[in-house]
Amino acid sequence: xxxxxxxxxxxxxxxxxxxxxxxxxxxxxxxxxxxxxxxxxxxxxxxxxxxxxxxxxxxxxxxxxxxxxxxxxxxxxxxxxxxxxxxxxxxxxxxxxxxxxxxxxxxxxxxxxxxxxxxxxxxxxxxxxxxxxxxxxxxxxxxxxxxxxxxxxxxxxxxxxxxxxxxxxxxxxxxxxxxxxxxxxxxxxxxxxxxxxxxxxxxxxxxxxxxxxxxxxxxxxxxxxxxxxxxxxxxxxxxxxxxxxxxxxxxxxxxxxxxxxxxxxxxxxxxxxxxxxxxxxxxxxxxxxxxxxxxxxxxxxxxxxxxxxxxxxxxxxxxxxxxxxx
Amino acid sequence: xxxxxxxxxxxxxxxxxxxxxxxxxxxxxxxxxxxxxxxxxxxxxxxxxxxxxxxxxxxxxxxxxxxxxxxxxxxxxxxxxxxxxxxxxxxxxxxxxxxxxxxxxxxxxxxxxxxxxxxxxxxxxxxxxxxxxxxxxxxxxxxxxxxxxxxxxxxxxxxxxxxxxxxxxxxxxxxxxxxxxxxxxxxxxxxxxxxxxxxxxxxxxxxxxxxxxxxxxxxxxxxxxxxxx
Numbered sequence: 001x002x003x004x005x006x007x008x009x010x011x012x013x014x015x016x017x018x019x020x021x022x023x024x025x026x027x028x029x030x031x032x033x034x035x036x037x038x039x040x041x042x043x044x045x046x047x048x049x050x051x052x053x054x055x056x057x058x059x060x061x062x063x064x065x066x067x068x069x070x071x072x073x074x075x076x077x078x079x080x081x082x083x084x085x086x087x088x089x090x091x092x093x094x095x096x097x098x099x100x101x102x103x104x105x106x107x108x109x110x111x112x113x114x115x116x117x118x119x120x121x122x123x124x125x126x127x128x129x130x131x132x133x134x135x136x137x138x139x140x141x142x143x144x145x146x147x148x149x150x151x152x153x154x155x156x157x158x159x160x161x162x163x164x165x166x167x168x169x170x171x172x173x174x175x176x177x178x179x180x181x182x183x184x185x186x187x188x189x190x191x192x193x194x195x196x197x198x199x200x201x202x203x204x205x206x207x208x209x210x211x212x213x214x215x216x217x218x219x220x221x222x223x224x225x226x227x228x229x230x231x232x233x234x235x236x237x238x239x240x241x242x243x244x245x246x247x248x249x250x251x252x253x254x255x256x257x258x259x260x261x262x263x264x265x266x267x268x269x270x271x272x273x274x275x276x277x278x279x280x281x282x283x284x285x286x287x288x289x290x291x292x293x294x295x296x297x298x299x300x301x302x303x304x305x306x307x308x309x310x311x312x313x314x315x316x317x318x319x320x321x322x323x324x325x326x
Numbered sequence: 327x328x329x330x331x332x333x334x335x336x337x338x339x340x341x342x343x344x345x346x347x348x349x350x351x352x353x354x355x356x357x358x359x360x361x362x363x364x365x366x367x368x369x370x371x372x373x374x375x376x377x378x379x380x381x382x383x384x385x386x387x388x389x390x391x392x393x394x395x396x397x398x399x400x401x402x403x404x405x406x407x408x409x410x411x412x413x414x415x416x417x418x419x420x421x422x423x424x425x426x427x428x429x430x431x432x433x434x435x436x437x438x439x440x441x442x443x444x445x446x447x448x449x450x451x452x453x454x455x456x457x458x459x460x461x462x463x464x465x466x467x468x469x470x471x472x473x474x475x476x477x478x479x480x481x482x483x484x485x486x487x488x489x490x491x492x493x494x495x496x497x498x499x500x501x502x503x504x505x506x507x508x509x510x511x512x513x514x515x516x517x518x519x520x521x522x523x524x525x526x527x528x529x530x531x532x533x534x535x536x537x538x539x540x541x542x543x544x545x546x547x548x549x550x551x552x553x554x555x
Contacts, residue, residue, distance in 0.1 A: 029358035038375035050406035094484035110481030216492025279479035297432030
């Protein structure tokens with residue numbers, strides 16, 4: 001070993017020893033007192049903030065509230081579930097296997113690899129099945145559902161297309177949707193029944209119903225509500241949309257999750273703001289940054305940043321001042 | 327009990343390891359190195375204190391169930407305590423994290439202290455996220471609707487369904503708190519084991535200057551001729 005290398009190794013060993021076990025001076029420090037005072041300060045501060053600012057609690061959107069407030073938007077969304085054009089119907093994994101819908105990072109699609117583990121058939125699960133569950137005493141609805149199910153896909157599309165075009169000139173009167181007459185087959189009855197079921201509150205329950213009595217899974221109603229404009233318009237009025245840094249915001253003027261600022265930031269800038277794979281790419285970036293954060297001590301260069309930008313001199317200014325005065 | 331038995335017994339080994347790595351005087355010392363003299367050091371204790379208030383207010387909410395705070399003025403206040411203590415917890419924790427970064431607090435075999443702290447920070451984000459999903463109001467609906475896209479795109483949503491209130495509530499009140507709590511305990515024990523990271527050597531200082539007062543201090547502390555064990 002050369003003299004320089006030996007000197008370096010000796011210095012490194014010496015520094016390491018001192019870093020591990022401080023051999024310098026000590027001063028009294030009451031950790032228990034510090035913690036007790038900290039708890040007292042946080043309790044008082046929390047109580048003051050809670051008393052002054054409370055916490056937000058905006059009413060949730062139900063299918064009933066939506067159908068009553070905007071029958072036309074609700075029916076438009078319900079029709080898109082029925083004809084398979086809604087975001088939910090075309091989402092891809094984990095809800096269905098729509099070709100090309102899954103997001104990718106380069107050639108890798110973790111969304112596809114995870115598979116369809118929460119299967120949702122939008123037409124069946126969000127429209128036809130809920131209506132079937134209440135069609136027992138409604139012969140017109142039973143007939144309409146049977147006619148729709150037994151029709152060919154092209155016939156179904158012809159009915160839904162015609163109804164969709166007519167919806168643009170539909171009016172709402174007394175809570176009822178008035179659609180101009182046309183050849184909609186059973187779709188007019190199905191849509192009117194879906195709207196009526198929703199307005200009564202029955203659809204909210206029907207979308208939760210399983211073989212169990214107690215329910216906690218709101219996947220279907222939230223997906224359905226998300227497919228309309230009503231939900232998004234409410235969110236926009238609360239500044240919660242993605243382009244409004246929505247994920248980190250809270251309704252009203254309350255602080256939301258500001259610690260998500262970096263995650264939300266990527267959605268505001270190109271190419272992510274307009275990318276079809278934005279979610280996958282941003283999750284990839286955040287996963288990488290998270291790993292870097294955890295592994296800072298092991299990454300050459302990154303672990304030296306504090307040495308290059310000596311903010312530590314502020315923290316330990318008294319210590320260095322003491323050294324200089326000797 | 328024989329010495330021979332102690333050497334092979336798991337209980338004895340655990341006790342000996344604890345005594346060796348974390349003797350009481352190190353676990354709860356009444357003094358700190360002279361350089362531990364800055365307001366930045368308070369934010370670790372403040373983070374733990376805020377975590378305690380978050381837990382206490384969360385336990386209070388859990389006594390009455392998830393819908394209580396929507397219908398009771400007392401419940402709303404307790405929910406507000408939970409919200410604001412969580413905000414303070416993150417505020418203190420972020421300052422603590424940045425402080426430790428600029429002090430390069432991983433130096434001197436303290437890498438795992440940094441790792442446990444940073445993982446606790448990430449796990450806390452998951453805890454808060456599931457808390458927002460468990461509010462049962464418009465905000466939780468919207469966050470679920472938006473959050474699902476990122477999780478689904480990452481392949482996580484197939485297993486961690488943010489639209490499933492029951493699943494998110496269990497993660498929020500059981501799984502994440504257990505993880506964060508365990509990480510904080512590990513983090514604190516590692517801090518106590520390795521001590522507070524010393525400053526970078528001053529310019530022209532080729533090793534840490536103990537100084538005459540320091541030697542006296544060390545002698546007093548160790549009862550010997552200086553040099554901490």
